[in-house]
Amino acid sequence: MNLIEKYKKKVLQILVLLLSLCILIPATSAIDISGEEKTIFTAEEDAGIYAAIDSGNILIREALLDKVSSWSKFYIYNISEEKLEKIADYSFYSHNLAINKNIAVWQGKSEERDFVEGKYDVYLYNLDERNTPKIIVDKFNSVDDLTVGENMIIITGRNSIAESSDYDHGDIFVYNLEDESLTKHEFPGCQYGVAISEDCLVFYDDRYGQMKDTVHLMNFDTGKTRQIGDEKKGVYSNPDISGDKIVYKFDEDFGSFLKDSAPQQLIMTDIYTNDTTFIASPGVRIKSHPKIGGDNIVWTDKRNGKYSVWLYNLKEESEILISVTDEEYGGAVDISGDTVIWTDIVDGKDVLKLIKLDIPETSTVLTETPQSLEKSTAENDLEENPTQVANLSSGLTVAAVIFGLCFFVMRTINYKK
DSSP: OOHHHHHHHHHHHHHHHHHHHHHHSOOOOSOEEOSOOEEEEEOOTTOEEEEEEETTEEEEEEEEOOSSOOEEEEEEEETTTTEEEEEEEESSOOOOEEEETTEEEEEEEOSSSOTTTOOEEEEEEETTTOOOOEEEEEEESEEEEEEEETTEEEEEEESOGGGOSOTTOOEEEEEETTTOOEEEEEOSSOEEEEEEETTEEEEEEOTTOTTOOEEEEEETTTOOEEEESOTTTOEEEEEEEETTEEEEEEESSTTGGGSSOOOEEEEEEETTTOOEEEOSOTTBEEOSOOEEETTEEEEEEESSSSEEEEEEETTTTEEEEEEEOOOSSOOOEEEETTEEEEEEEETTEEEEEEEEEEOOSOOSOOSEEEOEEOHHHHGGGTTSOOEEEOHHHHHHHHHHHHHHHHHHHHHHHHHHO
């Protein structure tokens, strides 16, 4: 065997080895966790925790619901300083809270008014001013949800039973932080799960009846709304929005909340193209309100016996496990920037945990790719597996390049020969 033949054989062996490695070795995600999860707050015995995060601050509500002595406490946790500050303490059970930049809001209750007069108020706390929280709107018969936008606070509920003969009717109220005005937007049914991004508001309601919830998008500039999803095909709920992306839960089994398992799915819709993408695998039980912040989506679901916290990165098109929890019913989760928070149970007490993420701005590696569907076919294919593994396709792409190199090398050698 001459030198050229030996050279040709050696080159082929190396190229075949590289080809095998590219196909068989799975790609790894560029998304990573930059530190260990840590507990930043532990509730008193029997008390519960709910929290929201934005711009480096976490608004925490610790509350006890008791027939004799209910109470609520509110805290601000500064992430960079690792500092916890109590900002309010009440002798009533409170829920519904939100934070955006320097504005924190939550629901309170008056013991001096009855339900006809309206027992519920909305409190505001300015993190820059650090003054006592103040009531900005009062005498609501119910407050179902809250969120904070740019110079506005969104409230869903009823501000008086007398306003409507339909007790189940609720509205969306917009409180303007600049002129302190309150504007009401009427919709059928009761509205829940409000979230805002720039001039767009998303919510879900029960206008079609119980267990027929649908997600809706409202544009503040035009005043127009449109529905996301077909009420005849399942239950759409718990939306969140960031930029032009909406994430929400879909359940094709209308009564799945009564069952231990359910074919629930986490879906993302582009508000401009109407393209729909499945984010979480079908058949998982999604209990938390999914959250989206920029290119990252977080939620909790039950896949292997326990509820776990998951993150999906849209740039990397990959899903990573954040934490396995001991929450029996699935804890609440939220995200802001590179920080994820969630509730868990440790030694029988509710705790709030935090973890930092290391997510590069760009990456060329894929691990999992969601199945993107056109609007006309998306809801007919909800039963299909949404997550497609891209390792093989990525490997085949590289394989094609190596085959090309093989051909080029062989041709060059033959030419020289």
